[in-house]
Amino acid sequence: MISDEVGYNGKVEGDVIVTKADAVINWIRKHSVWPMPMGLACCAIELMASAASRYDISRFGMEVMRFSPRQSDCMIVAGTVTYKMAEVVRRIYDQMGDPKWVVAMGACASTGGMYRSYAVMQGVDNIVPVDVYISGCPPRPEALLDAMMKLQDKIAKEPSVGNLRKAKAVSAG
Amino acid sequence: MIDDGFIKSLLEKKGSLSRRESIDCLTLDCPADQLKDVVLSFRDDEGFDLLVDLTAIDHGEDAEVRFSVVLHFYSLVHRGYVRLHVLCSDNENPSVPSVSDISPAANWHERETYDMFGIKFTGHPDLKRILMWDEYPYFPLRKEFPLAGIDTPLPAADVVEVTKASVEPAPMMGGPFVSSSDGVMSDSEPRALDESWTEEMEKPS
Numbered sequence: 555m556i557s558d559e560v561g562y563n564g565k566v567e568g569d570v571i572v573t574k575a576d577a578v579i580n581w582i583r584k585h586s587v588w589p590m591p592m593g594l595a596c597c598a599i600e601l602m603a604s605a606a607s608r609y610d611i612s613r614f615g616m617e618v619m620r621f622s623p624r625q626s627d628c629m630i631v632a633g634t635v636t637y638k639m640a641e642v643v644r645r646i647y648d649q650m651g652d653p654k655w656v657v658a659m660g661a662c663a664s665t666g667g668m669y670r671s672y673a674v675m676q677g678v679d680n681i682v683p684v685d686v687y688i689s690g691c692p693p694r695p696e697a698l699l700d701a702m703m704k705l706q707d708k709i710a711k712e713p714s715v716g717n718l719r720k721a722k723a724v725s726a727g
Numbered sequence: 728m729i730d731d732g733f734i735k736s737l738l739e740k741k742g743s744l745s746r747r748e749s750i751d752c753l754t755l756d757c758p759a760d761q762l763k764d765v766v767l768s769f770r771d772d773e774g775f776d777l778l779v780d781l782t783a784i785d786h787g788e789d790a791e792v793r794f795s796v797v798l799h800f801y802s803l804v805h806r807g808y809v810r811l812h813v814l815c816s817d818n819e820n821p822s823v824p825s826v827s828d829i830s831p832a833a834n835w836h837e838r839e840t841y842d843m844f845g846i847k848f849t850g851h852p853d854l855k856r857i858l859m860w861d862e863y864p865y866f867p868l869r870k871e872f873p874l875a876g877i878d879t880p881l882p883a884a885d886v887v888e889v890t891k892a893s894v895e896p897a898p899m900m901g902g903p904f905v906s907s908s909d910g911v912m913s914d915s916e917p918r919a920l921d922e923s924w925t926e927e928m929e930k931p932s
Binding site: 668 | 860873886892
């Protein structure tokens with residue numbers, strides 16, 4: 555019988571903990587998400603609020619907002635993505651190291667929102683792969699926190715070892 | 728306030744200006760070739776030294792004179808606004824002299840007006856697009872341009888290669904989306920005016 559337990563088991567005494575590689579990798583990853591605020595419009599104000607004391611995103615292990623794509627692994631696209639900005643968003647996404655995730659925060663980033671016009675990209679998923687969409691215009695900080703917890707759940711289910719093998723095979727050609 | 732005596736003396740001094748009907752502030756028609764002289768004397772002699780706005784109007788494809796450029800000045804002396812209205816003689820290649828050397832505030836406004844209407848400002852130091860990207864082929868605020876946009880490739884070739892993204896007409900779904908300024912908040916949020924049709928469902932005739 556294969557056990558579902560992934561953490562410490564009191565029956566195994568001593569300094570030994572038995573777990574699955576995926577479980578421990580994902581456990582580390584999901585509690586050390588470093589988001590990069592891609593603040594493009596008013597959603598960024600709510601994003602700032604969720605980092606401040608009342609909502610305090612650090613309670614969930616993701617408080618290290620980095621303004622450099624090289625140091626972060628989760629891009630929170632907060633705001634309206636214009637066609638002119640889309641190229642920049644993609645380039646910044648490309649500069650993030652793997653593994654990386656994208657959260658589309660608010661109606662504009664998810665679908666273009668109320669901006670049905672020549673200037674606005676109708677959803678940032680046209681240019682980067684999105685993991686979690688948040689509804690709202692703008693979403694409340696609670697909604698962002700909920701989305702980040704959903705992202706953690708998603709990270710917990712990723713086949714991380716399999717992805718590593720795949721990446722190794724790709725880089726080996 | 729700008730009183731009638733001042734308007735009268737201004738019109739006597741500047742023979743090329745003529746009064747234009749307006750529902751709000753004093754509006755003066757100005758020939759394009761006189762514009763720079765007028766703006767200079769507005770700034771130095773008449774006390775209208777604050778260029779508040781510079782934009783353009785598209786009167787429609789069928790209009791005799793299609794484009795006009797509009798400049799708003801505020802005077803801290805007179806405590807009032809004056810509007811200059813300049814008709815662009817050429818409908819195909821509209822152009823107006825740039826006033827950015829007299830009023831540096833005009834620099835970006837002229838770039839935006841060029842970006843949106845395609846009006847050339849002769850003598851502008853750096854007349855390029857300011858809102859849309861440089862390669863964009865249309866002038867979006869012209870009357871014939873659809874609000875949803877027109878299929879256009881994006882400028883960055885490497886990004887397009889990976890993402891296959893391009894500028895596509897935005898779905899209107901009964902739009903355009905507008906908000907009414909009156910009524911309770913839940914009714915005045917932006918929404919489509921005519922929700923009887925979508926892209927999938929034909930507009931009832």
